[in-house]
Amino acid sequence: MSQAPITIRWGILATGGIAKTFTKDLLVDPTTRGVKHIKHTVVAAASSSSKPRAEEFLRETGCPSPAKAYGSYEEFVKDPDIDIVYVATPHSHHYQCAMLALEAGKNVLCEKAFTVNAAQAKALAAKAKEKNLFLMEAVWTRYFPLSVYVRDQITSGRIGPVARVLSDNSMAMDPERSFSDGKHRMVNPDLAGGALLDLGIYALTWVFQTLYHTQPESTRQPPKVLAALKSYGPTQHADETTTMVLNFPRSAEEGGDAHAVATTSIRVATAPGNHTDVPGIRIQGPKGEIQVFPPAFRPTKIRIILKDGTVEEKEWPQPGPGRGSGWYNGFGGDKNDEGEGHGMFWEADEAATALVEGRKEGKYESLAESILIMEVMDEVRRQGGLTYPEKIESTEFPVQL
Template identity: 35%
Template structure:
């Protein structure tokens, strides 16, 4: 574990409750924080530097749980040390950093994945299966939002430009990633937004399209608690995902006439972060260097989309590496996502 913060604590709890994986070491720039975290969760080793952690022979996989501003440097250190890496979303601050991490991992021959936990949840597996089965017909519209009310506190990481704060990388990444999963690569991106008092993006409204002309209407904000729902509408039917759509949630298949044809209710008990850890373990055990459920090429495309949105909003982060490294139109060909039936059943239309 790199960076013993709140998401790291949730991750360790999920692993302990729902997997056979063991957390063997935690590293922080502050040794006292690392030791306190290790004591809290019964972790054998704690280190006051990331370099020490990366030299621990018991470490197979490193989970980077720091603020966005630290992802690139810390993940690169882990890759260069020959460790497999799971990087908390958003993957990096920009596409240039993402591309360099991906190149480094492929050159070093280590596993690398964005820890976009929503992609691995059972109800999202149901969404994939419904789309693959064609139950919605031709998809035309995706709608998704993620807004949380955050007290305006300049010391909070989400309002801190130095930590790459703002709504987009922390909250907006969820609807953008969901739309990417459903629609595939975007052919156009349009956005408008409002800055927070510290200059980070406080709110953004986004419209994207794909090659077939389907639209996604997406929104994110730090200024209000929104429904955090999502829907996918096609010519035959639509899927409705209750709030919070990015966490384990109920999914309904609804006809054009508004009749609920079927529904999926996720298992109870929490631990949603365990699914991304299980996917990483399966891939590594199988000798695979990336996940079909969250491919690296798609992570890179999503980062390019976020860059484009930020550019339209006039948002930059202090100290970030160059934003654009690949010119528009030179993006890799999209990979098809493998069907998975783990942990969920397909919705049946009678």
């Protein structure tokens, strides 16, 4: 007789666009994607602006009627019914909000970029360890079946030891027009704005999950970094285009040093006009390459081209309630096809599974790896002269932002 699924009770901290997308995905029946050991529910949501805003969020996302609304994060984290908190604020506020939840004894799934700098990420990891709590960066793309497949192809040796990765995640956002007041999170220094932390994290995700994460844990080493950064003129202290060259040291037996180029921009696009027929990520080895098609954060198609002429194309449409359900999800004004999930449920499934199994971090990205990626972005900002206001970079807690 099969065991009944275990229900994990979520609290949603912040009520913006990413929180809506995540919550709608979260509430999709997990059996639609073949997951039977856990279920999700939402028991609370909090808005920093007002309780009515949290109430509206619960209605909009179809949360169960008993779910509670809070107009204060401080009151929200005291709710005894919450098993895990999803932190969905701008990344400028991740550290303060995640620390608030951890201090209150709550497990945490925190949106990417994990924090603003590595010092903050280390402080959160230390607090989670001190409190014996689960903590994970919500790099949702890592948990896609597509990503798992790509990593499996690499570790199986199908393309040989990865020699080079070219990775781009860029969008032509016309920032002067789209963000003309300079207050939008993409360009606002007070929100740690810029391409690197918001978009570049995905370019780095593909580099790290294919070129670092697939190496033996006992021998892999941090990369050396060379960066070029172009500041966004109207607001300064936010990058509009950033390019990183990374050298990953490896022994000769493992293929020798490997290179990666990760780039991101809010000025030009990986796929202009949403023409996604050109790969945004190319993972190359002596036996061939794996191509991943845009968008880097939500890919649904790959192509493998081998030296012997073999070409394999695979597609992974996102599951969900399906056609005829009348259900829709999406992000940023874009709507997916009817019944098609956005893909954020995979990371929720992993977090829930970790809680059931008693693990304290994610299976496909450890806290140590999240910290290392933050250290890389710190070095990129150092080379590019990009800093944020002191209160945003601070590891002090609490700090009023």
